[in-house]
Amino acid sequence: MAGASEMHSLEFRLPDLGEGLTEAEIVRWLVEVGDLVEVDQPVVEVETAKAMVEVPCPYGGVVTARFGEEGTELPVGAPLLTVAVGAAPSGSPEPRTASRAGAVADGSARAEAAPARQQGEGSGNVLVGYGTGAAPARRRRVRPTPPSPASGAADVIPADAGSPPSAPGRALSAPGGAPSASGGAPAAQGTAPSAPGTAPARPANGHRGEGPVPVISPLVRRLARENGLDLRELTGSGPDGLILRADVEYALRATAAQARPAAATAQPRTEAPAPEAPAAPGETRVPLKGIRGAVADKLSRSRREIPDATCWVDADATELMRARTAMNASGGPRISLVALLARICTAALARFPELNSTVDTAAREVVRLDRVHLGFAAQTERGLVVPVVRDAHTRDAESLTAEFARLTDAARAGTLTPAELTGGTFTLNNYGVFGVDGSTPIINHPEAAMLGVGRIVPKPWVHDGELAVRQVVQLSLTFDHRVCDGGTAGGFLRYVADCVEQPAVLLRTL
Structure with a gap:
């Protein structure tokens, strides 16, 4: 389809909520799949152990997927939704406009001042409840790999997509041959040549190639080895791609989140297992959460x-x-x-x-x-x-x-x-x-x-x-x-x- 190659998807993850909070419960979705969202528009209302806040999305485009039903508890770093950004395919239906477009206090002003950002550039790290503000001074991105004809438009996550404000950007390959967070569908037997002006594609195995992987200290290398994490699958957020400890820890959390069955994300998650014995007649059990x-x-x-x-x-x-x-x-x-x-x-x-x-x-x-x-x-x-x-x-x-x-x-x-x-x-x-x-x-x-x-x-x-x-x-x-x-x-x-x-x-x- 004409123009389809210009589209790519960005995954927005639950950002760092501050104050040591590690999870939040989805109270109410403010957008539907197919809605058109603007940069910094609130997309979901979540409840933490401190308060109930609206989470703004740093990307502008069309919502293509949501993760978790209302009542689901998600950890920080878990996927919230994906947004298709870039030029819309010709002949495609007009996307719906979300009913709460620009609901943050200064969202409309930012949307008018920066129309280019609504095409997927994003606005930086998310500050919960207030919009995302200005982009950070220095940001790293992973350029999208051109999709193969069989896979269509690949899901691409820039290095800082969905990262919490305090966490550096990184990329991680999903297990089981799923599209990696660093962009692109799983490579086939051959590798398509890179388009002009783009970064060279990785080898078919998804690794950087042979040679040592730059890490900030031996402790980081040992942490990855003890948890079975291949450092070649990561994109470091330090100077010149240096892999930091924060990169490894975030990748481990992301791997654990991706390993859970998709069906489990639709069920409310509790820290403690449910009691083995059912409630006695006349009892009502209310979780303390x-x-x-x-x-x-x-x-x-x-x-x-x-x-x-x-x-x-x-x-x-x-x-x-x-x-x-x-x-x-x-x-x-x-x-x-x-x-x-x-x-x-x-x-x-x-x-x-x-x-x-x-x-x-x-x-x-x-x-x-x-x-x-x-x-x-x-x-x-x-x-x-x-x-x-x-x-x-x-x-x-x-x-x-x-x-x-x-x-x-x-x-x-x-x-x-x-x-x-x-x-x-x-x-x-x-x-x-x-x-x-x-x-x-x-x-x-x-x-x-x-x-x-x-x-x-x-x-x-x-x-x-x-x-x-x-x-x-x-x-x-x-x-x-x-x-x-x-x-x-x-x-x-x-x-x-x-x-x-x-x-x-x-x-x-x-």
């Missing part, structure tokens, strides 16, 4: 490693509620109650910095932190998450209110990034929204303390020597007993209660 599994692991670790203790106090919040009403009556953005409590927390941490710390167990040291990154517990349909307000100690009540609202909306929509869910130094837990008065929360490892706030309700209270109905709240502090003693924890909690009862106390530190 994704966000809920990550929360379970973190809470279990907190209980194992942190010797925690809890103290609590009842406080009269009537004056704090009146102060908030006065603030909101004066015009401007409305101030939330949690923002006022957060401002009280940062003031208290300035007076008691021991509680804004973490414990380095290996060094047997308490590490005090000079910046307050305030986490707050948020309940979502997918489980409990703790978004983090960066540099909360530098924000006023209006800024805190806006940031709490933004992060809460993102948590409910499942669009929080890993960076917005990590790095907290102290957590504020407002469990009063659930209608309860008190709790002994589990510390958010590796932090050292958490302040809990119960519901604010009218209760009988002695005020100015007389019994009156006041707005009362229970405050609790759970703290790591390694970082401080009860006197410090009690002083922190008492200061918080004083600020709640008399907001003017805050004026001393503003």
Whole structure:
């Protein structure tokens, strides 16, 4: 067919998700086979142990295949989809345009500014949830090998196709004579001559030929030998094609992914084998995976490693509620109650910095932190998450209110990034929204303390020597007993209660 030789396919693999994440579950495909996608267009929505994010594709063209059904868990580096790029064959039907074309914030602008990239040049390494940004300064590619007449257009993967941001590009031959990741179908008995301007084709056996293979160290060569990996099948990402350890490790992961039967990719993958005995009558087994599994692991670790203790106090919040009403009556953005409590927390941490710390167990040291990154517990349909307000100690009540609202909306929509869910130094837990008065929360490892706030309700209270109905709240502090003693924890909690009862106390530190 005319023009068919100008087409080639690029395979997009699940990129590195950051924060040590090694897998993700496909929640929803945003494109269908046959859709036309643009560079940096989100193609799939995945859920990791941190958040749910949209993954943009660095190539523009027609989707020719998808790997994995919704609900499937894939490891980093596993194939996500293939995209046919280049000039469309003459007489071929017009490809469909995906319904979410250019859904990233600046995708349309990039698509207009770089139409050539939509023909398959790609846009570089993928940054999950935000588009791919500019291409890296130095990139290696494997030129496509002209397809044989019997095989048609061969699947070609450039050296950096589908590589995670931190992983260099490489090529790998698929087992069993399947098309290799470095391009081309399996060679037949003869080798077709290379087209003008292209790199010379490899020998029919797919190897580089005779001679030593350049590797960065003997350890890399031994790693490949112990795992039965032929170094001649790799394209190194180092200077002048030098094979690095990262190249070998990525190739081993890719080989393991390709060796799994194709049917297995359509089934949800679990880390632990399913129980041999079926569920008893009346039982429902829910796997601990994704966000809920990550929360379970973190809470279990907190209980194992942190010797925690809890103290609590009842406080009269009537004056704090009146102060908030006065603030909101004066015009401007409305101030939330949690923002006022957060401002009280940062003031208290300035007076008691021991509680804004973490414990380095290996060094047997308490590490005090000079910046307050305030986490707050948020309940979502997918489980409990703790978004983090960066540099909360530098924000006023209006800024805190806006940031709490933004992060809460993102948590409910499942669009929080890993960076917005990590790095907290102290957590504020407002469990009063659930209608309860008190709790002994589990510390958010590796932090050292958490302040809990119960519901604010009218209760009988002695005020100015007389019994009156006041707005009362229970405050609790759970703290790591390694970082401080009860006197410090009690002083922190008492200061918080004083600020709640008399907001003017805050004026001393503003």
